Amino acid sequence: MCGRFANQQESVAAWDEYFDVPMPISVREEIVLGYNIAPTQMIPVLTADSLNGNDGRKWLAARWGMIGPWVKDASDISSKFATFNARSETVSEKATFRGAWSAGRRCVVPAIGYYEWQKTENGKQPYFVKNCDASAPLFFGGLYEPARDDIPASCTIITVPASDTMTQLHHRMPLVFGTEIVVDSWLDTESFDGHLNTLSWHAVDKAVNNTRNQGISLIT
Template sequence: MCSHYESVKDKETLKSHFSIDNIPDDVKEDLWPGYLGSFIRKTEDATSRELLPGSFGLIPHWATDTKIARHTYNARSETVAEKPSYRDAWRLGRRCIIPADAFYEPDWRSGKAIQTRISRADGKPMGIAGLWTGWKSPDGDILRSYTMLTINADMHPLKCLFHKPTDEKRMVVILPDDQYDDWMNAGVDDCREFLREYPADMLVAGPT
């Protein structure tokens, strides 16, 4: 599971790699659940992409406050269509891309949790598959939020090294660069075709 990641720090790289023009000013670069980050979605006319601020951790419309974001930052692909927190966003096709330079996982092979930074081997940003939604506060304000989709990684050559030995191994879904629009435009029945492991030799990991 991924509870800590870095957003893309270089604005020009963010614009060029993800083909977006707008960059929000009030988002954090070092993200934990409940922090204000950013996600990419289709524009309303579906002709281009836009980057929007949002809480890291999905806040469903029925939530009474934003504290739920501390528990909804990752959505399991196996249950995303049924879990109350995610099923509406999944059914309504509210798919997004979460731009990231890296994410962090604990390496327990030494018997202690060693915080480890994982990034693309080619140095390019990651486009992590996610879901987004909007939440209306009791005061009437609208807050957008997002979550990362995860898949089982027990057999992944790299991700199987992380988390406690007794824990299931999970990894976020990192999309190939040429599939960003396909992911956001796909019908619900076709979405699971994108939920695949990212090749281990295309990632690098090292202690922070």
């Protein structure tokens, strides 16, 4: 699964250049950037819609944790349901996700890596997972619901069975991309060629367990 990840302020300019889609100031002001991003926070997602310019691409600020289409009022939004991940095997069936899936509301979530925990004799040990090529970008495949009335846009990150190399850490992993070509394929909704397997991980300090903790020391 993917319940915590990292991005950083310095990455925004790189994302703008990489996709040639500037992130609006309104989105920048709404999102959370840092080394300990958690569900329910507002995060940047790149969407593709034929009504948008830039080949349909558009940045949105979206709540991490999909808000079901039946929610009619912001006061009804609940964080007790784990909708920040959607299993690839059932995403087309679950009521929370199937509308976005069938409508092709795909998105990508930019990151520099994510955290995974492993049970040990001394409690859960956090690990930071990143691209083997430290200079290469990392993006998660997801789905989103647009904003409506007083309900914010929301998103989920899709998870898949772990690759052979990642099974040592966890039996599942996020749908991860490392090149613009594969991102294009995902956003296209007509085709998809697979996800990135060249990931590496290392143990990090348990300070990451507390979402109030931030800083680059969490990933080193």
